Amino acid sequence: MTRILLSSVAAAAVLVSAQGAVAQTEIQWWHAMGGNLGEVVNDLAAGFNKSQSEYKVNPVYKGSYTETLTAAIAAFRAKQAPHIVQVFEVGTANMMAAKGAVYPVYQLMADAKEPFDPKSYIGPVYGYYSTTDGKLLSMPFNSSTPVLYWNKELLSKAGLDPNKPPKTWPELGEMAKKAVAAGAKCGFTPQWQTWTMIENYGAWHNLPYATKQNGFGGTDIELKFNDAPRVKFIQMLADWSKDKTFVYGGREGKSTALFTAGECAFHIASSATASAIDKALGSDKFGMAMMPYSPDVAPKPQNSIIGGATLWVLQGRPAAEYKGVAKFLNYLASTPVQAKWHQETGYVPVTLAAAEVTAKDGFYKKFPGREIAVEELTLNPPTDNSKGLRIGNFVQIRDIVDSELENVWSGKKDAKTALDDAVKAGNEQLKRFEAANK
């Protein structure tokens, strides 16, 4: 007993002296990356800690996005906020409205006199988290974009060329029907339907999601996604669901199970799902391509928008510590770190340079399809409709859209009624948000 006591006292003494000797400033980073992603995050922090000795970044896994945000809010209210917190993209407008709580990245960089070049970033990645005049609010971290996956075996079985993906929605429909006729249980299923089938379908065809540049120009906005092309598109999917050409697999990422089980011929999902699909089906059993487009809506696709999360810097810490935060964010955006992040996780890099390095390394040759996400995002310079979305109470609005789409899939409503109802209920949420943030 005495020995244990003695050795623990000794250990404590060593710890204290170690801290005294280095006098590092600790930077708390709360994130929502579990499992393998969490390990990559720890690697990133360790890399930064090794690169210099003044600051020590301490990454802490706080659970899901919601749990992480809730924990950060509670900590902020108790004046114990972490320096950096990871927040999902749909929380952007609400975070911006939290004046006095967030420290915009452009201002942080200016205050800390750290170099910062917006031009090196990929347009839609940067744009999603910046103001209308191009000032970055939060640091893009894990961003992805929807891409088309297809099951080569199911296409071969249907007598189709397994290496030729569809380019348009009518083509996809025909191929999916053939696959179902040849025995596939499901032709096509989308992941995160509100993000892929409504938000990204809009950006891809240059259609607005909401007024005032999708909400970038102000909070007094109205939703616009019940336009004729999207009503037609959703109705088409609903009609497809009668013969299983389209199968609804649940909210968020649940439908991916259908594709990884080899039941579906086509899947539209986040580019970051690639490694999970690779593990489940095998590298040579699936292909990746750009999302199809509707030629009667746009002659060619515009560009896709991102999803994922971003790093917000919170106020309420001593000014000197923010210098370290700025240095760390710059470290994260540096080319080798971004290239590593992109290659290990499947998320898109935040800078073009990182994508170029990845291409030069031959990574895309080894893993064909991993370049599709960046290609989609940089297909054309983003327009007001394809820069991103800045929607207040977006979490609630996505829930509304999810449940109205489910009403379409179950046959309770036709596409027009459901989208009109979703816009109506969503506008109520926007009014509430505007009233709260006047």
Add this chain to the structure above:
Amino acid sequence: MEKRVTFHERWLPYLLVAPQMIITLVFFFWPSGQAIYQSVLIEDAFGGNSKFVFLDNFIHLFNDDSYFASVRLTVVFSFLVATIGLAVSLLLAVMADRVIRGATAYKAFLVWPYAVAPAVAGVLWGFLFNPSVGIVAWMLQGIGIEFNYVTNGNQALTLVIIAAVWNQISYNFLFFLAGLQSIPKSLIEAAAIDGAGPGRRFWDIIFPLLSPTGFFLLVINIIYSFFGTFGVVDALTKGGPGQATNILVYKVYNDGFRGQDLGGSSAQSVILMIVVIALTFVQFRFIERRVHY
């Protein structure tokens, strides 16, 4: 002889009640007070921009059709969870009470589900009934029932009810079993000698004598179905498809924690609190009169 306990020190009774009072104040009254306070404010989640809006949050709720849909759903859901849960566990308890060989093993198995957290129960049932990989869904398909709780609202609600009931059965079972075992055997034997069959004995003797336990469990089950079923819904359906399983407590969580709308969410929990207080009051006022202690 004076039977009543009396305290000679004036402060002693207060001291003895103090721990209970402190716990009640800190863990029940303080959070409830906070909820009431938040329900008349609109503010951003970080606590800045706080505005007093009086009853706006409530008015907004009462003008919202989907809120009333959720209220109706919760009434149906709670009724079914409580009645099915009580009926099934009473049946199981009566059966287990009669078993002679291996009784302990039966009882242990029946108590097991209570060790499973509601969220895990949700995942388990979701896995069994999963339309693409679930074994039960597959068997149902074999007999011609297309089971897909992902798109079919009624099936989703059924599944959530089954999972919620399953999770609560053990708790009810334990209390019913204890209640059954405290009924004097002599009463039942006397009835048997008088020629009463098992059914008659159950309805005329056992059931009335069990009524205090049953009443207690009714209150607990109603409260469980209002508040404790959150984990099941979250793991299974997240309130969908459509609004088919969006019960009030799930809506409170969703708007408050996922949506960061603390004002609206607090208003909902205040209403929920009032409803449960009213329900419990009604139960004590009217049903308890029919209970034989």
